Amino acid sequence: MLYLGRLIAWLTFPGVIVHEMAHQLFCRWLKVPVFKVCYFQFENPPGYVIHESPQEAYKNLLIGIGPFFINTVLGGLIAAGGAIPQLKFHSSSIFDFFLIWLGISIAMHAFPSTGDASTIWESLKKPNTPLWLKIVGAPIVLAIYVGSFLSIFWFDLIYGAAVAVLVPNLLISIMA
Amino acid sequence: MSDEGQKNGNAYESQFPTCKACGRIIRNDPERAPICEDCREKFIKYPFPKKIVIPSVIVLILVAVITIMRFPQALQAGIHYERGMRAMKSHAYVTAENNLKLALAQYPESPEILSNLTLAYYENGKVQDAMAVYDKMADENMKIEDDAVYQRLDNLMKEVSAVYNIPEEYMKEHEAVMALPGDERARKLRGYASQYPESVYIRYFLADVLFDLKDYDEAKLYIDGILQMVPDYIPARSFLAAIYREKGEFDKAITVCNDLIQRNSESVYALAALSRIELKRFNDAKSLEYMERALEIAPDDLGTLVDLAMSYFYNNRQQELTATLQKIEVHPEKADYQDDIQKLKDIFEGRLQWR
Numbered sequence: 001m002l003y004l005g006r007l008i009a010w011l012t013f014p015g016v017i018v019h020e021m022a023h024q025l026f027c028r029w030l031k032v033p034v035f036k037v038c039y040f041q042f043e044n045p046p047g048y049v050i051h052e053s054p055q056e057a058y059k060n061l062l063i064g065i066g067p068f069f070i071n072t073v074l075g076g077l078i079a080a081g082g083a084i085p086q087l088k089f090h091s092s093s094i095f096d097f098f099l100i101w102l103g104i105s106i107a108m109h110a111f112p113s114t115g116d117a118s119t120i121w122e123s124l125k126k127p128n129t130p131l132w133l134k135i136v137g138a139p140i141v142l143a144i145y146v147g148s149f150l151s152i153f154w155f156d157l158i159y160g161a162a163v164a165v166l167v168p169n170l171l172i173s174i175m176a
Numbered sequence: 177m178s179d180e181g182q183k184n185g186n187a188y189e190s191q192f193p194t195c196k197a198c199g200r201i202i203r204n205d206p207e208r209a210p211i212c213e214d215c216r217e218k219f220i221k222y223p224f225p226k227k228i229v230i231p232s233v234i235v236l237i238l239v240a241v242i243t244i245m246r247f248p249q250a251l252q253a254g255i256h257y258e259r260g261m262r263a264m265k266s267h268a269y270v271t272a273e274n275n276l277k278l279a280l281a282q283y284p285e286s287p288e289i290l291s292n293l294t295l296a297y298y299e300n301g302k303v304q305d306a307m308a309v310y311d312k313m314a315d316e317n318m319k320i321e322d323d324a325v326y327q328r329l330d331n332l333m334k335e336v337s338a339v340y341n342i343p344e345e346y347m348k349e350h351e352a353v354m355a356l357p358g359d360e361r362a363r364k365l366r367g368y369a370s371q372y373p374e375s376v377y378i379r380y381f382l383a384d385v386l387f388d389l390k391d392y393d394e395a396k397l398y399i400d401g402i403l404q405m406v407p408d409y410i411p412a413r414s415f416l417a418a419i420y421r422e423k424g425e426f427d428k429a430i431t432v433c434n435d436l437i438q439r440n441s442e443s444v445y446a447l448a449a450l451s452r453i454e455l456k457r458f459n460d461a462k463s464l465e466y467m468e469r470a471l472e473i474a475p476d477d478l479g480t481l482v483d484l485a486m487s488y489f490y491n492n493r494q495q496e497l498t499a500t501l502q503k504i505e506v507h508p509e510k511a512d513y514q515d516d517i518q519k520l521k522d523i524f525e526g527r528l529q530w531r
Binding site: 031052 | 207208209211215216219220221222224225228232235239242243246247250251253254255257258259262279283285286287288289
């Protein structure tokens, strides 16, 4: 199971890279110093970003969940180009399969890791964190842990595939 | 994964804390990483390495090129397909046909589009077009994954087989039968109808001959028989409405037409049938309303233009009638409608008293 998990991580390496780049981008936007980035490695974890722990808890939250938005949107948009012809019309073009693979790879790495969750949790526990942020942040931390647990059942892959299918369907439904 | 990698402050603190990156003396702040402001700015702009940026940009350009080349047409086709499917669900088969044809232009090998287009064509009375599309699917061994669509296609094929199963013996005689005068033709066809009672084609043809001979009761007998064999056969239902109309049973005729409209809300043949019913009972303005609706749905359909011309004629709309007749004159399918166009001319020139 562990080997299979690693194999999936290797096969979907673009998603790991985008995930770490998203963390790094959010650090830059929120003016948080970054000390080291590993975009991909053949070990666990497959990628990481070492940055300063910001004083404001909301920055920790945004840095933690940033990849969720970036990977989801980017993965969905890339997959859409291939998913419409493939899923709706059974086109068998290699380009469509390439876009679907890339889109799913990116979207399936959207979920923050438990490491991200624990960093967010630590910042939420600080006494100077506003109450509203604790209320918003706690369910997010819980959702990350649940997502992490469900990844045993390939929830991340299911999520990636769902994004690849839902985004084009949503686009078409809105525009039709 | 993001980590709080630097432990802030104390471990690096001496009497004069220094920047961990450049060694410059800094102000002590246990809440922040021990780096000076210049280094902080540098670390905030931690660079994306070239070995990541260059391949990423190449892949993004590749994706962008593929997407720009393929996505707009895929999206357009997807939108037309979705509109077509929504129209199929609401039984608006002309809209469905138009949209599915547009989607098919982009993906001519899609079994999803082809199978639904077959159904739309058939519901719009375009049997030949439906069969051409169906044959393409059969020739290429296409698999239809939607069970409901598969079932509908199966029923359609059973119906087509029943309708177009023409006995060989009759086929040899068809031209000769066609050449006979009306009464003789009916007599000959009655013989074939009793010899081949399961032949929808012969019964329908006989009913048509009897209709022209104004023997509406016997024509209805044969149409009723056809509808027992193939209850959903649209031409037979339209024919039944015409028989009721000619018998003066307008309410029954309208009920049949309304059933057809419920089955296909954009049924131009049902609207044309309703228009003729109204003309027959001298509701000429109402007749024109129906034909104007039909024209909105299928502005290029020759059958619609012919019925519209008839309605314009009885509504004394000379200018519109002339324009419509001009359209009919140059229509590419004119040859297929010679009998109807001739009938129209006979009415206009007083050779035929239609009502």
